[in-house]
Amino acid sequence: MRRKASELNTTLARITTWWRQRAKAKWIEEGDANSNFFHSFASACKRGNRILEVQKPNGDRSDDPALIQEEFMKFFMLKWEERQIVCDSWPNFHSEDMIPDQVNEILEAEITLKPVLGSIFSEEQGAFVSRRSISNHGLIVQEMLSKFQFSAKKSGMMALKIDMETPWIYVKVVFDKDVPCRHICSFSVRSSSPKPLDRGGGGQLGVQVINNVERISHLLYADDILIFAEASRSNAICIMKLLGDYCDWTRQRINGGKSAVLFSRSCPNWKKLLIAKLMGYRKVNSMEYLGLPLVLRRLKAEDFDKTIRNAHQKTNIWGKKHLSLAGRALLIRTSLLSIPMYLMTYTSVPRGILHSIEKLGITFLWQKDSNSRGMHYVEWKELCQPRDHGGLGFHGLDNWQGPLHARLAWQVISNPNLLLHKVLKAKYGMEQWNDTQVYRASTTWKVIHDGAKALKEIIRWNIGDGQSIDVLQDCWILNRRIDTWPTFVNVNELENVRVNWLLDESARWNEERVTDCFGNVMAERVMAIATNGNEGIDTP
Incomplete structure (x- = not known):
């Protein structure tokens, strides 16, 4: 048995x-x-x-399974055919182009380049490099679009979205005994130089977001390619030559029908038409990069129609009549509410879009069939409570934007060497902790500022000069804000006061003021906190 x-x-x-x-x-x-x-x-x-049928190259359609299989075999065999590359236009190698000796020793000892990829490839290359994430590219490109939107430069700027017909490469390497392997490797290093793309005639491609910050000429993430430059005929020809050389070297092809060019607002219309015709790309007013909408205006609900359509399709496919209440709750929690999560993390999604998705979830949960509306027995706010508090464990989308942005804010704040950190610091001063309104703020800055507000409740400050730390509303003693403590602190005297008021001219504690405000017991704990750290800068 x-x-x-x-x-x-x-x-x-x-x-x-x-x-x-x-x-x-x-x-x-x-x-x-x-x-x-x-x-x-x-x-x-x-x-x-x-797949029920396929269309042949001659336009005929066929539903024969054997012919469908044959067409697919032909398609992928063509994609992976052996191709002959052109080496005539390769650059001449010089001694300064060679990779360092210590890197060459690693190459000779190991096949993998992973230990040195971070030093070889510039930050504009985001994929396949350890400790580089998609978030930096998503935020940088939105900062670039803000430059395109508000720049008054009359010559204008352009952004090219390049679509490759074959995003993968079949490589068959035949080493020439007259060309050392070290030089072959140095070519790939040189092509990904951290410097902006060189025009070869003394000028440079790229766009400078703000003064004293390096130009950004391109962003590469896997097969998503963006190129930035000032809008001019010479730059357009230079970019086409660079792309042509790349295609000759790798035998890849650019899909001109899907590639597009976006111009800044200040660019004259005649120049837009001239450059678009010269390059053979579509002139567009908006585009997508890494799934993020890029527009030269404030984001609207219509920019997220695709997200709403995906949510509608999910609820329609599921089929309500087959599901119990627990089954519908499971799908809402694990699938429906996760649809806008990526966009919520990297951009500012209008609240109307989030409420529309939540409304779809409410309707799907309580509506028994398409002919009856169904009674909503419990408010959505109550359903978003944890299960041990009587809810169903849903997460309110509007409440999740701040915590999602907080991760990005901490990543930018804690890594001063990031290109994004340098750009934001030069443009906005990194005053993300303050509530002051920034004129013509980009979507990137709004995301970082919103994340910093969410972080402010949970981080503890290290005191430098005390000018950035509010005595009552920031966490700098133990792990709680003073205004949440049941203490006998002199609140009236410390309202809207910064910590620097409690310090003397040498950035040490003013014992008399601290004792008057906090009392003897609390004053001992306050004066035990180190000050003037990190060269006099307040850091979280």
């Missing part, structure tokens, strides 16, 4: 695994994979992914 029961359990587990693999759904919980709804979902997923 036990053996039969074991066989039954093993068979049921295999069936559950088979249905899970067939549906390719990760949100399902243990025990739900053999439900009627899940079987319907898996079958619908398979039908949606099935």
Whole structure:
């Protein structure tokens, strides 16, 4: 009997695994994979992914499975065919182009370049390099678009979105005995130089966001390519030559139909038409980079129509009649509310969009079928409470933007060597802790400022000169703000007072003031805190 029961359990587990693999759904919980709804979902997923017919190069359509397979084989064999590269236009190598000796020793000892990629590739290359994330590129490009929006430069600027027909490369290396391997490697290093792209005629490509900050000429993240330059015919020709050389070296091709060029507001219309025609790219007023909308105005609800459509499609595909209340709650919590999470992290999503998605979740939870509206028995705010507090564990989207931005803010604040940190510090002074309004603030600055406000409640300050730290509302004694303590602190005297008021001219504690404001017991703890750290700068 036990053996039969074991066989039954093993068979049921295999069936559950088979249905899970067939549906390719990760949100399902243990025990739900053999439900009627899940079987319907898996079958619908398979039908949606099935290819019924293909169109041949001559325009004819075919639904024969054998011909469909043949067309797919031809397509990918063409993509991965062996190609002959052109080396005639390779640059001449000089001694200064060679990689350092210590790096060359690593190359000779190991095949992997991972230990030295950070020093070889500039920060404009974000993918495949350790400790570099997509967040920096997403925020930098939005800061660049703010420059495009508000710059009054009459010559104008342009941003090129390059789409490659084949984002992968098949490489067959044949080493020439007359060209040392060290020089071949140094070529790849030189092509990713941290300096802006050189025009070769004394000028430079790239756009300078603010004075005293290096130009940003390009952003590369995997196959997402953006190139920035001043809008001029000579720069357009230079960019086309650089791209042409790259395509000759790698045998890749640029998809001119999908590539686009975006110009700044101040650029004259005649110049926009001239450059777009010269390069053969579409002239657009908006584009996407890493899934983020890039526009030359304030973001509106219409820029997030794709997000709303995705949410609608999910609720329609699920099919309400197959689900219990617990099943609908599971899908809302794990799938529906996560749709705008990426955009909420890296840009400012209008509250109307977030409320629309929450409204879809409410309707999906309580509406029994398409013909009845359904009664909302519990308020959405209550459903967003944890389960042990009587809720369903939903997260309110509006309350999540601050914590999501806080991670980015801390990353920028704690890494002064980041290009994004240098740009924001030069442009805004890194006064993200203050509530003062910034004139013509970019979306990037709004994200960092919002994240800093969320961080302010939980970080503890190290005192430098005390000018940035509020005595009552910032955390600098132990791990709590003073205005939340049940203490006998003289609140009236310390209202809107900075910590520097409690310091003397040498940035040491003024014992008399500290004792008058905090009393003897608290004053001892305050004066035990070190001051004038980090060269007199307040740091979190």
